Amino acid sequence: GEFSKQIQEENLAIFREALGRVLDLNNWHAAMNLFVEAGYRSSTLISSKNAVMFTYVLYLMGKHDFKVPALELNRIIKRWIFVSTITGFYTGSVESDAEAQYADLRDIHSADEFVQYLNRTIETRFTEDYFTHNLPDELNSSSSQSPAWFGYIAAFNVLGYPMLFSTTPLIHYFGPGASGTKNAIDKHHIFPKHYLEKIGITAERDRNQIANFTYLDYARNIDISDNPPSAYVARYREKLGEEGYALACKQNALPENFETMDYFEFLEKRRILMAEIIRLAFEKLSQ
Secondary structure (H helix, E strand, C coil), X not given: XXXXXXXXXXXXXXXXXXXXXXXXXXXXXXXXXXXHHCCCCCHHHCCCCHHHHHHHHHHHHHHHHCCCXXXXXXXXXXXXXXXXXXXXXXXXXXXXHHHHHHHHHCCCCCHHHHHHHHHHHHHHHCCHHHHHHHHHHXXXXXXXXXXXXXXXXXXXXXXXXXXXXXXXXXHHHHCCCCCCCCCCEEEEECCCHHHHHHCCCCCHHHHCCHHHEEEEEHHHHHHHCCCCHHHHHHHHHHHHHHHHHHHHHHHCCCCCCHHHCCHHHHHHHHHHHHHHHHHHHHHHHCC
């Protein structure tokens, strides 16, 4: 009777308030800007769209339910975006993972507890073993949709590093209007596919390893074409000078003198360096 009607009205009021927060464009854009700051400037870099939805809910809970101060909330959500997206927190059994998280949050009663809870979850995922073993293993893939590959690009964006043999930060090319009818940048095989085929490496999975990819602008992509590293690196090394070349290698997770390496040795070493780039970006987001 009256009691159940009162509960209905109370629940409806709660729903209206929650819906207003969800549909508030100021909230939405503030949360999406945190994805950009975490390196995910383009939706093409996010392999699980559920990550956006569930992270938005977390952001709203932190802001409205737990009253986390704005700067602190932005910092923890950026770190959460970076970690949860790379480790695939919201892939697989999404509902059960999200439900378990929301169940945990029922025991949270303050801003400090909310931040501490997310920090604990982050620390259980981004461990020393993860960076030195698990992440290099995850980078041993030829999947163009690999969260680890997207995480590497996001890390590149967080650090503001330029593309290989360029002075323009890669993140500039992921913004609206960066490309015309042709892409301004393309993924390029560091050891070109046709070159690898010539030396007997014919398996697609081997040639398309994500550790064999980098982004190049259109002009450099055409310039390098199918030339092996031993041919094209010398030209760019001379242009950059030894110091500039060493910096380009460091920023692009390339072992120095990679152009003379055995291909599979190169892949193994680059995966380790790519994982270090991701760690560096995470440390920057944690400052």
